Amino acid sequence: MNAPVYNFAYLDEQTKRMIRRAILKAIAIPGYQVPFASREMPMPYGWGTGGVQVTAAIVGPDDILKVIDQGSDDTTNAVSIRKFFARTAGVRTTTSTGDATVIQTRHRIPETPLHAGQILVYQVPIPEPLRFLAPRETETRRMHALSEYGLMHVKLYEDIARHGHIATTYAYPVKVDSRYVMDPSPIPKFDNPKMNDSPALQLFGAGREKRIYAIPPHTSVVSLDFEDHPFERYRHEATCAICGAVDSFLDEVVTDDSGGRMFVCSDTDYCATQGPHEVKRV
Amino acid sequence: MTAADDQPLLVAEGLSKWYGRQLGCRAVSLDLYQGEVLAIVGESGSGKSTLLQLLSSQLEPSAGRVLYRMRDGVTRDLAQLGEAERRFLFRTDWGYVHQEPIRGLRMTVSAGANVGERLMAVGQRHYGNIRDTATDWLDRVEIDRSRIDDAPTTYSGGMRQRLQIARNLVTEPRLVFMDEPTGGLDVSVQARLLDLLRGLVADLGLAAIVVTHDLAVARLLSHRIMVMKDGETIESGLTDQVLDDPREPYTQLLVSSILPP
Ligand SMILES: Nc1ncnc2c1ncn2[C@@H]1O[C@H](COP(=O)(O)OP(=O)(O)OP(=O)(O)O)[C@@H](O)[C@H]1O
Ligand SMILES: [Mg+2]
Numbered sequence: 001m002n003a004p005v006y007n008f009a010y011l012d013e014q015t016k017r018m019i020r021r022a023i024l025k026a027i028a029i030p031g032y033q034v035p036f037a038s039r040e041m042p043m044p045y046g047w048g049t050g051g052v053q054v055t056a057a058i059v060g061p062d063d064i065l066k067v068i069d070q071g072s073d074d075t076t077n078a079v080s081i082r083k084f085f086a087r088t089a090g091v092r093t094t095t096s097t098g099d100a101t102v103i104q105t106r107h108r109i110p111e112t113p114l115h116a117g118q119i120l121v122y123q124v125p126i127p128e129p130l131r132f133l134a135p136r137e138t139e140t141r142r143m144h145a146l147s148e149y150g151l152m153h154v155k156l157y158e159d160i161a162r163h164g165h166i167a168t169t170y171a172y173p174v175k176v177d178s179r180y181v182m183d184p185s186p187i188p189k190f191d192n193p194k195m196n197d198s199p200a201l202q203l204f205g206a207g208r209e210k211r212i213y214a215i216p217p218h219t220s221v222v223s224l225d226f227e228d229h230p231f232e233r234y235r236h237e238a239t240c241a242i243c244g245a246v247d248s249f250l251d252e253v254v255t256d257d258s259g260g261r262m263f264v265c266s267d268t269d270y271c272a273t274q275g276p277h278e279v280k281r282v
Numbered sequence: 283m284t285a286a287d288d289q290p291l292l293v294a295e296g297l298s299k300w301y302g303r304q305l306g307c308r309a310v311s312l313d314l315y316q317g318e319v320l321a322i323v324g325e326s327g328s329g330k331s332t333l334l335q336l337l338s339s340q341l342e343p344s345a346g347r348v349l350y351r352m353r354d355g356v357t358r359d360l361a362q363l364g365e366a367e368r369r370f371l372f373r374t375d376w377g378y379v380h381q382e383p384i385r386g387l388r389m390t391v392s393a394g395a396n397v398g399e400r401l402m403a404v405g406q407r408h409y410g411n412i413r414d415t416a417t418d419w420l421d422r423v424e425i426d427r428s429r430i431d432d433a434p435t436t437y438s439g440g441m442r443q444r445l446q447i448a449r450n451l452v453t454e455p456r457l458v459f460m461d462e463p464t465g466g467l468d469v470s471v472q473a474r475l476l477d478l479l480r481g482l483v484a485d486l487g488l489a490a491i492v493v494t495h496d497l498a499v500a501r502l503l504s505h506r507i508m509v510m511k512d513g514e515t516i517e518s519g520l521t522d523q524v525l526d527d528p529r530e531p532y533t534q535l536l537v538s539s540i541l542p543p
Contacts, residue, residue: 146366150403154388157395157402160409161431226409 009056009089015039019057019212023203026214031176032144033127038210043084047077048106048123050205052084054212055104055121058203059085064092066100071108071249071266078106095269107170109191111248111270114200116217122185124206127213129173129183149181152224160229169234175222176215184221190233190249195221238263243274289351291316291457291489297336297346299329306332307513309346316456317487321500321521323536324510330493331461333510337491338378338459339368353456373400377450377458381465383442386449387434393420393445394430400453419448423478440471444478451482458483460492464499476502497537501525509533 007013015037022036041049059065065085069078073095081104082093094100097112104121114120130140133151143149152173159167172189176182184195185204195202195215202215215221223231236250241262248270250263265271290313299306307329314320322330335341337348339360348360353375360368372378380386387396397416398406406412417427423444425437434442443463450458463479464472480503483490492503500507500521508518509530517530528534 142365146369148369148403150399153402153407154391154395154399157398157409157412158391161392161394161413225407227407228410 007088008061009059009085010042011039011053011056016057019053022212023054023057023214026203026212027201027216029180030215030219031180031182031213033211033213035210036212038207041207043080045208046125048081048104048205049207050209050212051104051106051121051123051207052081052205053207054203054205055085055102056089058119058121059089059091059102061089061091063101064094064099066094066097066103066269067105068103068108068110068267068269069106071110071251072268074268095272097267097269107186107188108249108266109187109194111245111265111267112273113194114198116199118200120198120200120202122187122202122204124183124185124204124209124211126171127183127204127206127209127211129171129181144180147179149175152181153226156224156226156229160226166225166229166231172231173224175224177219178222181224182213182215182221188234188249189223189231190235192221192223192231193233197221236263240265240271240274243271245271245274289357290314291318291351292337293349293357294337295346295349297333297348298344299332299336299341300344305329305513307336307510310336310510310515311346312508312515312518314457314489314491316489318506319483319488319490319492319504321504321507322491322493322510323495323497323500323507325495325536328510329513330495330510332513334459334461334491334493338372338376339363350457373403374453375455375457377447377455379443379446379450379458379460379463381462383434383439383446386446387442389435390433392431392433393425393437396434396445396449397452399449404453415452416448419452420445422451422482423448424474438471439467440475443467443475447479447482451486451488454486456489458488458490460490462494462496463492464494464496472499479503497525509536 019036022034026034041052067078067082069075085091086093097110102119106123128140130143130151133155134140156166169189170186171183172192174182174184197218199217201217204213225231238250239246240248240250242264245265248265248267251266252261253264254261292314294310294312297310298308310333322333324330336343349357350360351357394413394416397419398412401412417430420427420430425441425444434445464475494500504521507521507524509516511532517524517533525537528537
C-alpha cells in the first residue's frame with residue numbers, strides 16, 4: 001500500500017520540469033509556439049488546463065496568485081482555479097492586481113498596469129493564428145518558419161471588404177518582436193497595446209492543443225493592420241455605472257427584462273479600487 | 283537590350299523523372315527566352331505534367347537540372363535555392379495556372395483578396411492600393427469589377443480561370459507555367475480565354491510554358507512547340523513549322539487527327 005503522493009501544485013516534479021523547459025524555450029523565442037506534453041488535469045479543457053499547467057510549473061510557495069475570468073475574480077471558473085492552487089500548493093491568493101505575483105487570466109489583461117516581476121499566464125483555446133486560413137499544420141509550421149504571413153492580411157482585407165473596417169475585435173493577431181505572428185488568446189483588442197513593452201512576463205498555455213508561447217518583458221508587440229486602416233482600440237463609449245471609470249473596458253449588463261442595461265468595468269478589481277460612484281441605470 | 287537578355291531565362295538540362303520503376307520523362311533539355319511561349323504537347327501519359335512540375339521545381343528530378351536567370355541577372359541552379367528563396371520566386375517572379383481553378387484559388391475568400399494575396403505576401407500594406415490593383419486586374423481579365431467582393435464559389439468556370447490568371451499575374455512575373463489552362467471549359471469559353479491569354483502574354487512580355495494536348499491551343503499561344511511521346515521529346519521547333527510540316531510520323535499523326543484542315 002502506497003500512501004497518496006503529495007505533489008506541490010498537483011503536477012509531479014518531472015512534469016513541471018518538462019513544462020519549465022518548454023517555457024524557457026518559449027521565452028527564448030518570443031511568440032513561437034513550443035509543443036509540450038500536456039497532461040490531464042482534474043478539470044475539463046475549456047477551463048484553461050493549459051494556463052493551469054503553466055501556473056503549476058512556475059508558482060512557488062512565496063507567490064501570491066490572482067485568477068481572473070473575463071476580468072472577474074468571482075466567476076466559478078476563477079474561484080475554482082484559485083481554490084485549486086490554494087489547496088494543492090498552499091499559496092496565498094488575492095484579487096488585487098498590484099499585490100499578485102502570478103496572475104492567471106482568461107480573456108482579459110488587467111487594467112492596472114503590470115510591474116516588473118509579475119507573470120501573466122493566459123489560458124489559450126486556439127494558439128495557431130493561421131489555423132482558419134491554412135488548416136494543415138505542416139503548412140502553418142512552414143509559414144511561421146519562413147515568415148510567410150501574407151495570409152493574415154488577407155483575413156484583415158476580407159474584414160474591411162465586408163464591413164468597411166477591421167471587424168476582428170477579439171484574438172486580434174499581433175507580431176511579436178518583429179518576427180512571429182501570434183494569437184493573443186481571445187482578449188478584446190482593447191487590451192492589445194498592454195502587451196507591448198510590458199514590464200511583466202507573459203506566458204500562454206494551450207492545454208488541448210499542447211502549446212506554450214511567451215512574450216518576455218519589454219518585447220515589442222504590434223497589432224497587424226493596414227496603413228490606411230490602422231489598428232484601433234475599442235471600448236463602449238460609456239462610463240462604468242459602478243465606479244465611474246471612463247478608461248476601462250466595459251461589459252454591457254442587462255438589468256431587467258424590459259431592455260434596461262448598464263455598462264460596468266469588466267475588471268472587477270479595478271472597479272473596486274476606483275472609489276464609489278452613484279449607480280445609474282440607463 | 284542588356285547582355286543578360288541574350289541569355290535564356292530558363293534552361294533545362296537532361297531532365298529525367300522516374301516514379302519508382304515508372305518513367306515520367308527522360309532526358310529532356312530545353313531553353314526558354316524572355317517573352318517566349320513554349321507549348322508542350324503530346325498524348326495523355328506522355329509526361330507533360332511531369333516535365334512542367336520539374337521545370338517549376340515542384341518535383342525533384344531523378345537526373346538533370348534546371349537553371350533560372352533571377353531578377354538580379356544571376357543564373358541559379360534551382361535545386362540550390364533555399365526553400366524560402368524558392369517560395370519567394372514562386373509568388374513573385376513566377377505564376378502557375380492549374381487546369382482546375384480550385385487548385386489555384388482560395389475559394390472561400392473574395393476575388394479581391396485572391397488577387398491581392400500576392401501583393402500582401404510581398405509586403406504591401408495599403409488596403410486602398412491593393413484594392414485598386416485588384417480592380418485593375420479584374421478589368422484586364424474581363425471580370426466585372428462589381429464582383430470584386432464575391433467569392434470564386436459564385437463564379438462560372440471561365441471566370442474562375444480568369445481570376446486564377448489575374449491572381450498569378452498581379453506581381454508581374456516574368457514566367458508563367460500553365461497546365462491545360464483551357465481544359466474542362468466549353469469551346470466558346472475556351473476561345474475567349476485563349477484570346478485573353480494571348481493578349482496578356484504579349485502585353486506583359488511574359489515567358490510561358492503551356493502544357494496542352496490541344497494543338498489548336500499550341501498554335502494560338504506559342505512561338506515554339508515540343509512534342510512528347512513516352513516521356514521523351516521527339517520533335518521540337520517553331521510552332522508553325524512543326525504543325526504545318528511535321529517530320530516525325532507521330533507528330534504527323536497528332537496533327538492530322540486533331541487539327542482541323
Ligand atoms: N505520382 C506518380 N506516380 C507514379 N507514376 C506517375 C505519377 N505521375 C505521373 N506518373 C506516370 O508518369 C507518366 C507521365 O505522366 P504525366 O502526368 O506527366 O503525363 P501527361 O502528359 O501530363 O498526361 P495527361 O495529358 O493525361 O495529363 C505516366 O505514365 C503516368 O502514369
Ligand atoms: Mg497532365
